[in-house]
Amino acid sequence: MKIPIEFKIDVDVLEKFNLALILNKGNQDEEIEKFMMQYISSSFSKASQVYKPVAASNVTGTNDPINANSGKAIIKIPKWATKSEQYNHKIIRAFFQVESELAEVPLKELESRCSDSEKYPSTYVRDFKGNFNQMKIDTPKSNGKVFEVKNGNVIIWDYVKEILMEYKRYFS
Secondary structure (H helix, E strand, O other), X not given: OOOOOOOOOOHHHHHHHHHHHHHHOOOHHHXXXXXXXXXXXXXXXXXXXHHOOHHHHOOOOOOOOOOOOOOXXXXXXXXXXXXXXXXXXXXXXXXXXXHHHHOOOEHHHHHHHHHOOOOOHHHOOOOHHHHHHHOOOOOOOOOOOOEEEEOOEXXXXXXXXXXXXXXXXXXX
């Protein structure tokens, strides 16, 4: 259910926002809703970090319970959801496509889906292996961990599963 809202905004900000909508051929309601969802996700993610027990927050294998790299994809997933040309978005889109077709995601099938620019242009990733590997680790220079590979199948990392499923519709 959609409800109308009303709020005050600086006239210059509104003018620039409207220009950006024209440039990107965007819809005002959809874009504002995306911004709100990103804000909500980011806020809850930050708040949840405060209440995580040490064992749960120590997902990168370090002894530092407050590791800024831990679960950083949680913050990035809402941004990737709105940027369909980014490789992260394309890999996640391919994951959901393969999963809906096969009920599981063999790594070879995901790689094939992301490597065929003619058959699957919406999921083509120039350097699949490099980009996918970046989505399997949480380090200062990685994109953030989203996936794990178990027995040849790609699965969503439990730590980010809830937020990824929340944004799943944006990857279709």
